[in-house]
Amino acid sequence: MKIDLDKAKQEENLETMTFAMQKTLPLPRLSTNMIYYKRQLWLYNCGIYAGKLRESTFNIWIEGEAGRGAQEVGSRLRTYFLTNLLKSIEHVILWSDSCGGQNRNIKMVLIIKCVLEELKQLKSTRLRFLVSGHSFLQNDIDFGDVECVIKKQNKIFSPKDYMDIMNTCRKKRAITVLKMEKGGFLSTNKLEKKIVNRKKTANNEKIKEHQTSKKLNFF
Template identity: 30%
Template sequence: MKEPKRRKVSIDSKRARSVSKSYYLETDKGRRRVCAKFFEKTLCISNGPINTAFRGRNRSGCYDNGDRRGHKAPGNKTSENDIALVKKHIESFPVMESHYSRQSTKKLYLDSNLTISKMHDLYKNDFCTENMICSPVNEKTYRRIFCDNYNYSFFKPKKDLCALCYKYEKATTIETKKELETEYCLHLIRKGECNEAKRFDKQRCKEDPSFLTCTFDLQSVLHIPSSDVSLFYYSRKICVYNLTIYVGDGEEAHCFTWNELHGKRGSNEIGSILYKFLLSLPATVKEISLFCDTCGGQNRNQQVAAVLLHVLHVASNLVKIELKFLESGHTYMECDSMHSAIEVAKRHKTAFCMNDWAEIFKSARRKRTNKYQVHMLTYNDFYNLHELALATIKNRNKDKEGVKVSWLKIKCIKVEKSKPDTIYYRYDHTSDYKEINISAGRGRPRTRSANLSPAYEAMLPISAAKKQIL
């Protein structure tokens, strides 16, 4: 920008140019002067940025005003107050942890009947009306706040997550894969052995009437009340537990159900249900094999082993019981089909009490004539298996060869009526059983009483907040 070399005489002095602007572009032969239009179209800009650059230049001719864009909030930006109200509404819904993979994920789960669109409708129609909010945010903004600030989901995992398989498949380097290859191959071998053992027992069950095989598993948590009414989405609910047992080829299937007022979901409850189920078997059954997952707090522990020994002591027909555990991460069983059928049956149905859930369980099986047999349990049906284990198992840590027993690695547990003081175990499904003499050690021998003490003397309490809402 320079002073004009000459000025055209004009009557209107306001139109006279005070400065003269020159435009240049760099070429391979040096700077070349161009006209203003050529300069603007080459850089795809208008005259505005050029005038701004001229106005903001310093004495040396360089622009030093900085970039002033983005310092002013846009007029359509969602206010902090509206964001806080949306968060308040989202946090008013009760959440629960994952049933299967709670150790490997921090994701929380909302009611499976909810969606973000349905939550926005509840926010717009109910929440905004109650709080006299005149201008609720739209669904796009509600969805953005939900996805950006919360690790929530509406669907529960369908099966266990195999961490080892996932880690091996997602390995990014050849070195990492080689380090995991040995462990991964052994993992697949154990998986095949477990499935082969289950297939062999199913075939034997068809051919031998004195042998029976079953699979059992605890279904993901259900709730009371369960309904599509919008009011119940905000309510704390009573947890309902359902242990399913799939017998043989599936002609007989059982649902043992209770709620959090009558029991928890630990080894006392699982072992007590197995005790009742095994004693109800017909007199023709002499041997039985049970398949389950590797949950240490529920299935693979000394309390369940103690109750299996107690069953042989009480039952007159059973002579051998085997408890077999599938490979972690690959624990799909026949009883999982019962969970899927129940999930389908409960869609768009309401459950306000345990009898409603019992009817849903019975209606879940449609293709076969034999419906699921539903057993509703109370706190009187659960026994204190910790006391039973202390009373019957004196030695639990070392086998007859003096080797330390790792209960979390056991794949098979076997008890026999002919050896009431022995628990057989092995770490796979193909090797020979090792023996644990449960009466070995110093001190008085443990007694095997036929009476089981109750786990609970009365119904279990719930929180004051849950009771008030219910």
């Protein structure tokens, strides 16, 4: 991963990005013990880090507006591609952990293929996954900076309170924070009906997890 991040700084037409979901954040967050016996809302945060410009972006939404699966993560990546990707970029490398529910599945593949069709400047996109047990991403540094500040807060009542903390948690390389709306997420249901997602090999053997590649390439 470090090699790919370094390449992005050197090669004009290459961007390397990492993405991850932060652990859920409670609403409200209070210091009293009574809160542990109450039903709380959860705030979700999908972090995206762009290696070329060393920029971090947080995309937050509330439980009930959307889930925290592959469609939501893929939707945030698609929006980032369409709005933030430099015009000179022709190749993108995406790094994440190997979580099957969020990153390594057919839904993510379909969304990335849609992005390739929408952005004619892109010639290739590569999805790469860290090996389990060695899944430390740049996003984890960003999440750590935020959580250090959160621990010092006695009361957090709203998404805006979290956004203010995220915006000001560090002086250098400030994090861009975006509040997502319910209509800002894609569904891959129609796309999935148009393809055959094979679960078995040509020899009628079940495809096992360890048989799948750690890299997925799209051209």
